[in-house]
Amino acid sequence: MSIENEKGTLSAILEKIQTEAARKADYIAPTDALQVQTVDGNTNIVLEANRGMPTMEFQTNEVAFQQLASNCDIDVRTARRLRDNENYAPEFDNLINKILVNEPKSKMLRTFDGDQPLVRAIVSDKFKTFDNVDLVEAALPQLMESEADWQIVNGTVTDSRLYMRLKSMNQVAEPAIGDAMANGIMLRNSEVGMGSVEVMQMVWTLWCLNGCSSEKKSRHTHVTSARGTEDWSLLTSEAKDADNHALQLKLRDVVAGYTSRDSFDEAVEMFRIAHGDVVENGLLNPSGVVDNVVKVLSLPKKSAGDVMAGLMQTIQQSGYSNKPISRATIVNAVTAVAHTADADSVDDWYANGRAVLDLPRNQWETIAQTPLAA
Numbered sequence: 001m002s003i004e005n006e007k008g009t010l011s012a013i014l015e016k017i018q019t020e021a022a023r024k025a026d027y028i029a030p031t032d033a034l035q036v037q038t039v040d041g042n043t044n045i046v047l048e049a050n051r052g053m054p055t056m057e058f059q060t061n062e063v064a065f066q067q068l069a070s071n072c073d074i075d076v077r078t079a080r081r082l083r084d085n086e087n088y089a090p091e092f093d094n095l096i097n098k099i100l101v102n103e104p105k106s107k108m109l110r111t112f113d114g115d116q117p118l119v120r121a122i123v124s125d126k127f128k129t130f131d132n133v134d135l136v137e138a139a140l141p142q143l144m145e146s147e148a149d150w151q152i153v154n155g156t157v158t159d160s161r162l163y164m165r166l167k168s169m170n171q172v173a174e175p176a177i178g179d180a181m182a183n184g185i186m187l188r189n190s191e192v193g194m195g196s197v198e199v200m201q202m203v204w205t206l207w208c209l210n211g212c213s214s215e216k217k218s219r220h221t222h223v224t225s226a227r228g229t230e231d232w233s234l235l236t237s238e239a240k241d242a243d244n245h246a247l248q249l250k251l252r253d254v255v256a257g258y259t260s261r262d263s264f265d266e267a268v269e270m271f272r273i274a275h276g277d278v279v280e281n282g283l284l285n286p287s288g289v290v291d292n293v294v295k296v297l298s299l300p301k302k303s304a305g306d307v308m309a310g311l312m313q314t315i316q317q318s319g320y321s322n323k324p325i326s327r328a329t330i331v332n333a334v335t336a337v338a339h340t341a342d343a344d345s346v347d348d349w350y351a352n353g354r355a356v357l358d359l360p361r362n363q364w365e366t367i368a369q370t371p372l373a374a
Helices: 009-023 064-073 076-084 089-102 132-145 228-235 237-258 262-273 286-296 300-312 327-341 346-358 360-366
Strands: 026-029 032-041 041-049 056-060 104-114 118-124 150-157 162-173 183-189 197-205 210-220
Touching: 009 026, 009 132, 009 150, 009 162, 041 064, 056 064, 064 076, 064 118, 064 286, 076 089, 104 150, 132 150, 132 162, 132 183, 132 237, 150 183, 162 197, 162 262, 183 262, 183 346, 197 237, 197 262, 210 237, 210 327, 210 346, 228 286, 262 327, 262 346, 286 300, 286 327, 300 327, 327 346, 327 360
Parallel strands: 056 118
Antiparallel strands: 026 104, 032 041, 041 056, 104 118, 150 162, 162 183, 183 197, 197 210
């Protein structure tokens, strides 16, 4: 069974995962064996020769630079300003190098080899290398064999994370007349210490493909107590691979559970209830509703315009037009922002939709009792 979409999203993701897997190389080294040099505005890292390994020089990407600054307890905005100013860059390098020597720690450098070797992450030496290819190998066979008939909706691989979001073609329901929804699942991972290995259930509004994350989530950190100890160096490759294989099996079973009809029906029931939570004066004062949503969810004030655009779109779509604004309407208004968000912020907006569903009654009333415009 094919789960590809007409855009070739899955093929593009798999190609990038395979290309990056072929280039990756990891090195565990003490920070006093590293030297930082700013070259043409970029922070390069030199790894000194050790145990038969030659001296190697790498460029850094933004993720690795942020982790370098954090490791030295320097605010990343300050670090970036010092690095980017040619008058300060030499002194900045000297400061970083002194901290690396005087406060030595054991770190793993996750790198890409090639014509321009790159440090893509500086993480703990206990970092569990359960990579994107491991997650895909665990989840895709289960998804392809599922009776839910999965199809990928969107996803990508950024410097920070892998994202894959899918919807079922036959697990569908209407929590309200005209509001067609489908079961969904999200896979997420970070090879560079910017997040855990995650499998999460989602619900998709089919008219506009707004996604809302579920409370059903399986999360596994990238930290293992074995690496970084003397015992770790004694383990065979077979033993190390077995640790990852155990997690793959667990994720396979989690994927199977989240793709069940029963799990989807529970999520649909929440939306049915949300359709009944009506906002007083909502259509008469939409800007007031949006202001209260931004306030209750603690969103940046600048996001109000995006939420308003989502609200205007939602009240015109099937299942919501010619009806009062409800909690379900607000969920769609908030998650619609994901369509224009950057790749690493999309899931934040899906989570904001879930937050609206989970608002306790007193916080929901702040939105529901929006007064008429003055």
